[in-house]
Amino acid sequence: MSMKYRLLGRTGLLVSELCLGTMTFGGEGFWQVIGMQGQDLVNDIVARSLDAGINFIDTANIYSFGLSEELLGKALAGRPRDKVVIATKARGRMNEDVNAVGLSRYHIMNSVEDSLRRLNTDHIDLYQIHGYDPVTPLDETLRALDDLVRQGKVRYIGASNMAAWQLMKALGISDKHGLARFESLQAYYTIAGRDLERELVPLVHDQQVGVMVWSPLAGGLLSGKFNRDGTSPDGSRRASFDFPPINKERAFDTVDVMREVASEVNATVAQVALAWLLHQPAVTTVIIGAKTVEQLDDNLKAVTVSLNADQLARLDTVSQLPNEYPQWMLARQGDGRLPEA
């Protein structure tokens, strides 16, 4: 296996091209898989991931209301802290208190202390906002995050699930006031859901923001185990929780081509889905999810899958977004502006 490492945005931090997702650690909610008593399985998943060269692990305070962070903290206990880049997030509601939600200075400062305690560490490498908070001014959020960086509790900050205008506004505020800026965007992006390419991919290229892809198998659908007629294996998350939303017809057409490509490169369909993402220039790291060791091992091997130009072109054609404004207008604006190479 040959894991590669990529710079996170414009920072000097190298992170593995696969990041371990921990939403399945815990026992609550739709992602319930590993269960309350799952420390042994969590330990195994973490150990196998680190052995495969992963140095980047993503969690969030909201995953099983802190249990994911706790299980991860225990799985990492006794390992050198400087071998793992730990990312977590805050924004979701943690309890019924009126202020236990959002991106106010109050909630951020409380949340970071709770995450540090649960992870059993004195710093978080990447602290991410888990979405936009329309109530709190971005200045307040960014000043609180900047204070955490200056205090050494947080090393870098990142954003998740933002519209392009929100992320650009935040980058502008950081620049104007000399505050820590969002170095990464954690976003949904798959071969079956390429919406990110409309506005956010051009933005992250222009601003040198790293991209961490979430739900890279579209919640399991891109593993190829679901049928066009709607039948699916028992117990699969996507069968009971149909998320993220996708254009099913286009997705199943895409899976058909992925199957052909998978047999050409001697890989699984899931590996082709992950490898396609790893071939996209905007992507820094792909956050893999797994509920079993077998799934994890399958996904880890995606780093060995190389797709040639013809395979990428076929995958691109079948999965393309409709050509909507402003894309067709922007393409015209490039006409004749650059000298011939």
Ligand SMILES: NC(=O)c1ccc[n+]([C@@H]2O[C@H](COP(=O)([O-])OP(=O)(O)OC[C@H]3O[C@@H](n4cnc5c(N)ncnc54)[C@H](OP(=O)(O)O)[C@@H]3O)[C@@H](O)[C@H]2O)c1
């Ligand atoms: N920032 C955000 O808002 C956000 C949102 C979601 C996720 N995330 C992050 O992204 C990570 C990954 O998300 P995700 O779990 O939704 O990823 P995903 O890869 O889209 O879905 C993972 C699920 O697909 C199935 N699966 C995984 N590998 C498989 C394989 N090789 N073959 C067959 N089935 C397989 C498993 O469920 P079944 O066996 O039940 O089908 C597994 O739980 C999370 O852990 C979290 O860190 C972030």
